[in-house]
Structure formats: C-alpha cells, structure tokens
Amino acid sequence: MTAVESPRLQTAAHALELQGVSRRFGGLVAVREVSLALQPGERRAIIGPNGAGKTTLFNVITGELRPTAGTIRFFGRDVTHLPPYQRIRLGLARTYQTPLVFPRLSVADNLYLAVRGVRPWRLSLRLPRRSDPEFREVEELAERVGLGHALRALAGALSHGEQRQLEIGMALASRPKLLLLDEPAAGLSPGERGKLTALLRELDPRMTVLLIEHDMDVAFQVVQRVTVLHEGSVIAEGAPEEIAANPVVQSVYLGGGYG
Numbered sequence: 614m615t616a617v618e619s620p621r622l623q624t625a626a627h628a629l630e631l632q633g634v635s636r637r638f639g640g641l642v643a644v645r646e647v648s649l650a651l652q653p654g655e656r657r658a659i660i661g662p663n664g665a666g667k668t669t670l671f672n673v674i675t676g677e678l679r680p681t682a683g684t685i686r687f688f689g690r691d692v693t694h695l696p697p698y699q700r701i702r703l704g705l706a707r708t709y710q711t712p713l714v715f716p717r718l719s720v721a722d723n724l725y726l727a728v729r730g731v732r733p734w735r736l737s738l739r740l741p742r743r744s745d746p747e748f749r750e751v752e753e754l755a756e757r758v759g760l761g762h763a764l765r766a767l768a769g770a771l772s773h774g775e776q777r778q779l780e781i782g783m784a785l786a787s788r789p790k791l792l793l794l795d796e797p798a799a800g801l802s803p804g805e806r807g808k809l810t811a812l813l814r815e816l817d818p819r820m821t822v823l824l825i826e827h828d829m830d831v832a833f834q835v836v837q838r839v840t841v842l843h844e845g846s847v848i849a850e851g852a853p854e855e856i857a858a859n860p861v862v863q864s865v866y867l868g869g870g871y872g
Contacts, residue, residue, distance in 0.1 A: 627686070629686070630650040630685075633647075633648055643666045644669050656821075660842070661842035667825045668825065675697055675700060676692070687704075704788075704789050706792050707784065710799060719764065721765065724755060724782055724783060774804075778809070798828040798831045799828075841859075849861055
C-alpha cells in the first residue's frame, strides 16, 4: 500500500487502533490524521526520517501527550483521554530512546521495583523477603533478557546494550499486552544488535509489539508489517519486503521528498 489509506478498523479485533490521530504544537502539526490498526500478537515497526513524528506518536499512544484530534482504542476500549498510569494498568508498557534505569541500584533491584510496581500492594511499607515470589520472577526476567549473570551488578555499570536489555526486562515485568519500543537498537554495537534481535524474536507471541527503529536490519527481522511516517503522516504501509522496494519510501529516505 503506497498511498495513504485508512485501514478498515474493527474495534473488537484489534489490540491497538488509531483513528485520525493528530497532535499539534501551536502551528506545528507533528502527527497528522494517523490511522492504523494492530492485531493481537502482531509485530509492527514505525519507521521514517528524523522529525517524522514517530516519538510524538508513541507519546500520544501512551498518554504522555494528549491528541489534538482523533481516537485511540486499546483492545476495544477508548483510552484517548486516560492518563498513562491507567493505560499501564490495562496492559501497556514502553521503553525510551535513552534507557530509563536506576543506575545506583543493582539489576535485581531494578527488576524487583518493576515487578512490585504492578502489584496491588505496591505502596505497602512491608520489607521484601527473599522468600517472596517476586524474587523468583526477578530471576526469570533476568534470564529472559540475558542478564541472569549480572543480577548483583549496578545498572549504571552495565554496557549500553545491557541497559537496553534491563529496560526491556523492566517493561516485561508488567506482563504487558502491548509493548512499545522506542529505538531499542540505537547506539548498539553490531554484536549487541544481534543479541537484541534474538531477544525481540523470542518475546511471547501473544504479546503485541510496536517499535520505532532506524536500524532496518533489526526492524525487518522482527516485524511482520511496517508503517512509514513522513512529516507526521502515514505515506506507506506493508510487509517489510514491500516497504524496502517502495520507490516513495526510498525517495523520502534518500532526501527526494514526497509528493
């Protein structure tokens, strides 16, 4: 699909759907009438040149920014005006361009706080005990993201790639239905990108994943469909091989513009 088309949205069938979502900052339109729909378990990438509106769109989806226009539904529920914490409780989790971890705490403590943060007793003053089931979950999360060997290491002492792995582990602690990843491969070495790709490919297939990524080699190995943004608008959508061969997308990335 090379032209801008609004997908036929069927509310009950989709994990996430946006209908005509826009976001303005004064006279600047950062996101312009974006419509898209993700099936449960789908892996989707949002790509586009710098300034295309990708992170702004993520912030609108998570509730950190309110849309100027449009509707956002999460598994059929209208969440357009819900604050971020309520969306998190419904099953949405995200990572950021710069990993958000607690650098002076250990890997285990970072993961423990993430696990405890989604528990009903998260504000309890009860001290943790090693017998708590949350500690077993911490160990499982660490193994899952390749940090089982580093539970006692300070997060701030980890490599950039390992901090990415830790942040993904913290996001997975909430057992999300939808995971949003904002440029997870940014700043990684070739070896770290390989580890990240393997990690993303091994995520629970029942979980829906939406990622922003500049590294096409990573994105195209992980996702089933790609949405291309340019100047805040969707200009193309399709399978990775279709997008790679799309002359409009090639023109945009090579600086030829669109239109």
